[in-house]
Amino acid sequence: MHHFISIVFSLLIFTELHVSVQSTGRHLERSSERHFRSLLTVSNGMHWGSWGRSEFCPNGTYAKGFNVKVERHDYFDNTALNAIHLFCESKSDDASGIIRSDEGSFGQWIDYIQMCPTGFLTAFQLKVESSQGIDDDTAVNNIRFTCSGGYKMVGEGTAWGKWGKWSPTCQGTGICGIRTRIEEPQGFGDDTALNDVIMYCCD
Secondary structure (H helix, E strand, C coil): CHHHHHHHHHHHHHHCCCCCCCCCCCCCCCECCCCCCEEECCCCCCCCCEEEEEEECCCCEEEEEEEEEEECCCCCCCCEEEEEEEEEEECCCCCEEEECCCCCCCCEECCCCEECCCCCEEEEEEEECCCCCCCCCCCEEEEEEEECCCCEEECCCCCCCEECCCCCCCCCCEEEEEEEEECCCCCCCCCCCEEEEEEEEEC
16 A cells, blocks of 8 residues: 555655545545544744645544655755655555645645554654744744654655654544644745644544
């Protein structure tokens, strides 16, 4: 199943389409609505931009893995983390999907998908650079996740900023949705792209 997801993700990059993944088992569509038990937030997100749409894993599936879109090097204006994909699976691995909320305009998707060895994503942590005044702002630089059972994974983000506190841990089965705060391109102004993240938990 994980190999299948990697193949499909590569095809999504190639065609520049952001559509739901259809598994070799059930064919499930991502959703903008789903009953959730709780939402997870962190305290160190930045305030630029606006909150995008909420995206949820298909019913019966939960986020098991992730990868990120990153602008690593720009001499004048770095934006660091721009977006997050969540890879959803059912408990029996017979259905899957890929979701993301709004996406920053800069950087490239990292072709490295990290998956929980068992269980699903249950908490997250952001590495954020605070306001730099007249210097270059980057906002969110990286993300970490905890899986069921305590296994931790760190994204392929950038080095600026500091890690904040972990979000609360899901009381349900696992993370099932995501919402991102994105600053649109500022033209000649300072771009920051991804500023904050909310995750949803489902039973």
